[in-house]
Each structure stands twice: as structure tokens, then as C-alpha cells.
Amino acid sequence: MNDDSFENELRKFQFLPPPTACRTTVLAVTKDRRKLFAWLPWVALAACWIVGLSLQADAGTLVWQRPAAVPQSQPMPTPIQRDEAILQLLAELNAALRDTAPPNAPKSYVPQFHVYPDQTNHPSHESKSKTLG
Amino acid sequence: MPDLAKLYDLHAAALYAFLRQLTQSEADAQDLLQGVFVRLAQSKNRVQQVLLNERSFLLTVAHRLFLDSLRRQDSRARTLRAWETQSALFVGTPSESPFDAESLEVALGQLPPDQRAVVHLKIWEGQTLEEIATLLEIPVPTATSRYRYALQKLRKHLTPGVEAPPLRPASNQPTL
Numbered sequence: 001m002n003d004d005s006f007e008n009e010l011r012k013f014q015f016l017p018p019p020t021a022c023r024t025t026v027l028a029v030t031k032d033r034r035k036l037f038a039w040l041p042w043v044a045l046a047a048c049w050i051v052g053l054s055l056q057a058d059a060g061t062l063v064w065q066r067p068a069a070v071p072q073s074q075p076m077p078t079p080i081q082r083d084e085a086i087l088q089l090l091a092e093l094n095a096a097l098r099d100t101a102p103p104n105a106p107k108s109y110v111p112q113f114h115v116y117p118d119q120t121n122h123p124s125h126e127s128k129s130k131t132l133g
Numbered sequence: 134m135p136d137l138a139k140l141y142d143l144h145a146a147a148l149y150a151f152l153r154q155l156t157q158s159e160a161d162a163q164d165l166l167q168g169v170f171v172r173l174a175q176s177k178n179r180v181q182q183v184l185l186n187e188r189s190f191l192l193t194v195a196h197r198l199f200l201d202s203l204r205r206q207d208s209r210a211r212t213l214r215a216w217e218t219q220s221a222l223f224v225g226t227p228s229e230s231p232f233d234a235e236s237l238e239v240a241l242g243q244l245p246p247d248q249r250a251v252v253h254l255k256i257w258e259g260q261t262l263e264e265i266a267t268l269l270e271i272p273v274p275t276a277t278s279r280y281r282y283a284l285q286k287l288r289k290h291l292t293p294g295v296e297a298p299p300l301r302p303a304s305n306q307p308t309l
Contacts, residue, residue, distance in 0.1 A: 015153065026170045
């Protein structure tokens with residue numbers, strides 16, 4: 001038996017086909033995959049949009065949340081910075097009043113500005129108050 | 134997008150036979166067959182390639198999946214597979230055949246997977262050695278020698294009384 005006739009003998013053998021259930025499984029799986037991947041572009045687009053917005057965010061605040069009137073070069077002062085600036089102004093004012101008062105003027109003549117801890121500026125809180133200057 | 138059901142009906146039997154031949158396991162062949170069609174469903178480019186060169190492309194994907202599965206498979210999986218009950222590989226023995234289907238199945242099982250792949254593609258898919266080399270991503274001389282050695286082993290197993298002719302001289306065919 002030469003090579004060709006041996007090959008021909010082999011060629012006569014037929015393989016068994018895959019089980020019928022295999023077709024059902026394969027088509028069910030591929031259908032699910034196609035449905036899944038149909039959503040993928042939209043998910044990717046949404047992810048890109050979120051990443052783009054995050055890149056525009058400045059110090060944790062998104063662009064559209066920042067007040068438009070405040071320029072970016074002058075950030076809003078924090079409450080502590082604002083209080084310190086007010087105290088500084090009051091101290092300067094008290095010093096100026098003291099300097100301009102007559103030398104023999106009574107102590108009550110010179111007005112004093114107080115800052116009360118509870119911000120009410122009420123005389124009943126005088127004991128807790130702090131005299132500036 | 135072409136109908137995957139139609140592609141399945143056209144090619145699944147051939148792919149399953151090829152995978153069954155490579156894996157020697159019914160369950161693994163079914164898993165890999167499913168893998169081929171899942172890959173096909175994932176990419177439009179792949180579908181275009183299938184349309185251009187249907188069977189060869191699918192066989193290439195099947196072969197790559199088989200190689201991947203070989204790399205992943207541990208010894209425990211191989212042991213478990215050895216205990217699986219396998220259905221026959223062939224429909225039956227053709228009339229007037231000098232050997233039977235069971236002997237052929239045993240003989241094929243004794244070949245290394247590389248040689249089984251080449252024999253299957255040459256005998257049952259009718260591919261040329263050049264096409265097989267492209268499909269399996271190996272040099273043509275390698276495909277040629279694998280085929281010759283495999284055929285010699287099959288002949289020795291299936292027709293023990295008949296002396297096999299010597300390998301053809303390498304005058305017009307490349308060898309290793």
C-alpha cells in the first residue's frame with residue numbers, strides 16, 4: 001500500500017458531529033456576549049465623559065460649581081482668614097483712636113471696639129470680651 | 134454581522150473534529166468549540182476574516198485556543214480527563230477498509246498533538262502543506278516532516294504486516 005492509497009483509506013473515515021446540545025449552548029453564549037458588548041461603547045463613552053469632567057475640576061470643586069464672579073487668581077478667603085483680617089483692622093482702629101485722644105482725657109473718652117466670642121457685641125458679655133489694641 | 138448560527142452549521146462539525154483530534158477529549162473539544170464562536174462574536178474584524186477565508190481562519194483560532202488550553206492545563210486536569218468516558222471519534226468503519234475505526238483512533242491517539250494536527254488538516258481537511266504551515270504558524274519543512282513521520286507511525290500501527298515504504302527523497306519537497 002503506497003502513501004496515496006493509505007491516505008485515501010484514512011480519508012474514508014468520517015468524524016462524529018458535535019452533540020446537538022453543543023449548538024444550543026454555543027449560540028446562547030455568543031448571543032449573550034453580543035448583547036453585553038453592545039453596551040460597551042456607551043459605558044466607555046460615559047467613563048470618558050466623567051474622566052474629562054474630573055480633569056477640569058480644581059481642588060475638588062467642579063468647574064460649574066465655582067462662583068463665576070470670583071476670579072480664579074483670587075480664591076475666596078477662608079472663615080479664619082476673614083476673622084483675622086477683621087481683628088487686625090479693629091486693632092489698628094483702636095490704636096489710631098488712642099493716638100489721637102488728648103493726653104489728659106479720661107479713659108472712658110477713648111472709645112474701644114470689642115469683639116465678643118459669640119459675635120453678639122452685647123455688654124452682658126463684657127466679662128468674656130477681649131479688648132483689642 | 135453574519136448569522137453565527139449559519140456559520141456554526143457550516144463549520145462546527147469540521148472544527149469539532151479537529152479539536153477532538155487535538156484534545157482527545159469530548160468535553161475539551163466542546164469547550165474550545167464554544168471558545169472559537171465566542172471569539173468570533175466579540176470582534177467584527179474576525180467576522181470579516183471568516184467571510185474572506187472561512188474555514189482556515191476558524192481552524193487557526195481553534196488551534197491557538199488549543200495551545201492556550203495546553204499551557205493552562207495542570208496535571209490534575211489531565212488525570213481527570215483520562216477518566217472521562219469518551220464517545221467514539223469516528224462514525225464507524227467504512228466497508229472494505231483494511232483497518233477499523235477503533236484501531237485508527239488508538240493509532241491517532243499515540244501521535245503527538247503536533248503531528249495529529251498536521252495529519253488531520255492534510256487528510257480530512259484537504260489542505261496543502263503550505264496552507265497547513267500558514268495555519269499552524271510553522272515553517273513548511275516542519276509541517277512536511279511532521280506529516281511524513283505521522284503517516285509512517287500510523288501505517289506501522291494499522292498495517293503491521295505490511296512494510297512501510299521509505300520516506301520520499303527530499304528532491305522536490307523540503308524536509309528538516
